[in-house]
Amino acid sequence: MNNFRMENSSEQELKPFHSLGVSQPIDGSTLLKAHRQRSPTVFAGQGDGTSLRVLAIDPESDPRWRAYVSLHPHALIYHHPFWVQVLRQTYGYKPAALACEDDCGTIRGILPLFQTHGLITGRKLVSLPHTPVAGPLADDAAATAALIRSAAECATAESRTRVELKLSSAVAADVIGRDICIPWEESYMLSLPQDPEKLRFGNSRNHARIRWSLNKAERLGVNIRIADNENDLRAWYQLYLETMRWHAVPPRSFHFFATAWAILRPAGMLRLVLAEQSRSEPRKLLAGSIFLMFGRTVFYGFNGRRRENLSLRPNDLIQSRAIQDACREGYQNYDFGEVGETNQGLAEFKTKWGALPQRYYRFYYPAPNRVATEVLREDSALHRMGKIIWRRLPLGATAECGRWIYRYL
Numbered sequence: 088m089n090n091f092r093m094e095n096s097s098e099q100e101l102k103p104f105h106s107l108g109v110s111q112p113i114d115g116s117t118l119l120k121a122h123r124q125r126s127p128t129v130f131a132g133q134g135d136g137t138s139l140r141v142l143a144i145d146p147e148s149d150p151r152w153r154a155y156v157s158l159h160p161h162a163l164i165y166h167h168p169f170w171v172q173v174l175r176q177t178y179g180y181k182p183a184a185l186a187c188e189d190d191c192g193t194i195r196g197i198l199p200l201f202q203t204h205g206l207i208t209g210r211k212l213v214s215l216p217h218t219p220v221a222g223p224l225a226d227d228a229a230a231t232a233a234l235i236r237s238a239a240e241c242a243t244a245e246s247r248t249r250v251e252l253k254l255s256s257a258v259a260a261d262v263i264g265r266d267i268c269i270p271w272e273e274s275y276m277l278s279l280p281q282d283p284e285k286l287r288f289g290n291s292r293n294h295a296r297i298r299w300s301l302n303k304a305e306r307l308g309v310n311i312r313i314a315d316n317e318n319d320l321r322a323w324y325q326l327y328l329e330t331m332r333w334h335a336v337p338p339r340s341f342h343f344f345a346t347a348w349a350i351l352r353p354a355g356m357l358r359l360v361l362a363e364q365s366r367s368e369p370r371k372l373l374a375g376s377i378f379l380m381f382g383r384t385v386f387y388g389f390n391g392r393r394r395e396n397l398s399l400r401p402n403d404l405i406q407s408r409a410i411q412d413a414c415r416e417g418y419q420n421y422d423f424g425e426v427g428e429t430n431q432g433l434a435e436f437k438t439k440w441g442a443l444p445q446r447y448y449r450f451y452y453p454a455p456n457r458v459a460t461e462v463l464r465e466d467s468a469l470h471r472m473g474k475i476i477w478r479r480l481p482l483g484a485t486a487e488c489g490r491w492i493y494r495y496l
Contacts, residue, residue, distance in 0.1 A: 138190035139230065141237040146171045146184050146199060155186075155194045156224065156382075164381035165221040169350050171199055174216060176350075177343045178494055183212055185237050187230040196225025198234040206495045210248040212238055217339075217493055219274065219386075219425055220447055222254040223262075231262045239452040252450040268448040275423040275434070275442035283414045288407070289441040297439065301407055304400040308366035309373065311408045314359035320348055323359060323375040326391030328482045333394060335474035337489035344377070344389075356381050360409055362401035374401035378409055384420040385413040406440065 146152040146168040156162045164170055174180060180201040187196040199221055203211050215221040225231040235252065242248045254268065280286055288297045314320060324341050331338035351357035361375040374392035378385055387409070392402060413421050423437040425447065434444075480488070 139187055139195065139233055140190075141185055141187050141233050144184050144186040144197070145182060146197075147175075147182070149186075151194050152184070152186065152197060155197060159224055160383065162224055162382045163220065163384055164351075164356055164379045164386065165215060165218045166197065166199060166224050167356070167381055169354060169356060170215075170218070171201075173343070173347045173350050174201065174218075177340070177346050178216070180216060183241070185234050187225065187233050195227070196223055196230035196234050198223045198238060200238060208249075210245065211251050212241055212248060213251045214238075214253060218253065220253050220255055222252050222258055228262050231258065235263065235450070242452055250450070250452040254448045254450055256446050256448065258448075263450055267454070268450050271447040271449050272425040272427055273444035273446050274425045275437035276445045277410065277421040277423065277440055277442040279410070279414045279419055279421055283411065286411065286414050287441070288410075289439050293439040293441070297403060297407070300400040300403040304362075304404045307399050308364050309399050309401055309404055310363055310365050311404055312361055312363065314361050314375070317345065317348065319361060319375075320344060320359060322372055323361065323377075323391050325482070326372065326375060326393060327389060328391070328486055329393070330391045331489070332478055332480065332482060332485050335478060337492045338485055339389070339493060340486065340490040342490075343493075347377075351379070358409075358412075360405050362405050364396075364399065371396075373399060374405060376402070376405050376409065378413075380413070380416075380418065383418060384422055385409070385418050386422045387424050402436075410440065 144152060153168050156166045156168070159166075171182060171184070175182060180203055183200040183202045185198040185200060186194050188194050198214060200212050200214050201216055203213055203216055205211070214223075223231045223234045225234065238250045238252070242250045253271075254263070288294045314323065321341070324344060328338050347357055348359075356379060358378045358380065359375055360378065362373045364371045364373055372393075373396045374390070376387060376391075377389040379388045380386070387406075390402065410421055421442070423440070423442050426434045426437065426444075438444075
């Protein structure tokens with residue numbers, strides 16, 4: 088049974104939490120005031136016989152947040168306070184995170200949130216901006232629902248503010264209900280074996296094709312190495328700009344990557360894997376990918392490559408190295424990232440490694456006009472019309488446009 092339901096009325100009223108035993112309403116205006124004043128508890132209720140409170144919390148300064156994320160089996164890098172720090176330092180957003188605690192002061196769940204104010208999208212509480220999936224992380228449905236309800240009450244208390252949560256399939260189905268969530272793109276997930284010797288890439292046919300590609304790359308002098316300085320990052324960023332221009336996707340700023348490099352890499356949570364051709368002098372950078380890692384999951388985050396050198400199979404070599412490293416280091420999941428509904432070529436690249444699609448969802452409160460959410464999709468008509476124009480822009484112009492879009496959209 089779903090524990091969180093929303094009326095389909097024009098007023099978008101939230102139904103009471105009778106099934107959770109919540110006896111008191113959440114005061115969104117008090118919650119917002121608590122964030123501004125950094126004061127503690129703002130909500131009292133009852134879940135599964137245990138008293139629950141939702142409070143405003145600072146993920147970067149409250150050690151309980153990091154301790155909770157470090158121990159939770161489903162925590163992602165996007166729940167970690169270091170990721171919150173990267174977003175805050177890059178874009179200047181105001182954190183508005185929530186935590187749910189019991190009457191002993193033990194954290195039962197967290198919800199990372201940022202307050203954003205886009206020129207087009209307006210004021211939002213987002214979990215999280217410029218992040219594929221984040222949403223609540225909790226011990227049970229009661230704590231999850233209390234966190235989501237609290238975020239919705241914040242939006243109600245703040246005029247013309249919307250909540251946007253980026254959810255996994257499990258949270259959307261088990262707590263909110265998929266019928267009031269908006270299906271988003273699919274992400275492709277590869278389950279890794281405990282024994283690296285048992286690692287295989289897809290079915291027998293795909294495994295053989297990948298081995299052929301890897302042998303070809305090695306015969307042609309393509310080598311893999313891990314980037315170890317910011318000059319490597321700057322060189323890779325030029326390939327990334329070219330790749331984003333070809334795909335007509337606004338690029339992240341170099342400031343974002345430099346910030347992530349400075350914060351995440353020393354903690355072992357970011358790795359830039361480069362493919363170079365050693366037969367040229369100097370060595371020629373062919374491709375590179377950034378991977379984000381924490382808990383049980385490695386995310387294939389960002390890629391840059393030279394289109395004219397794709398026949399050398401540098402991306403296959405990078406993926407093979409990254410997957411094998413993840414398996415050897417004890418990770419259980421390798422997330423290839425999202426794919427647009429019409430991008431069959433990218434979907435085939437990811438499925439050949441044995442990855443399976445997993446649907447992500449978006450939850451909005453109040454519910455938006457569905458037409459408005461569709462125009463932001465990769466396969467939308469607006470995106471297709473802009474692709475031809477975007478590919479003609481100078482790289483510097485795409486970088487500046489991307490910086491502006493990510494900051495103010």
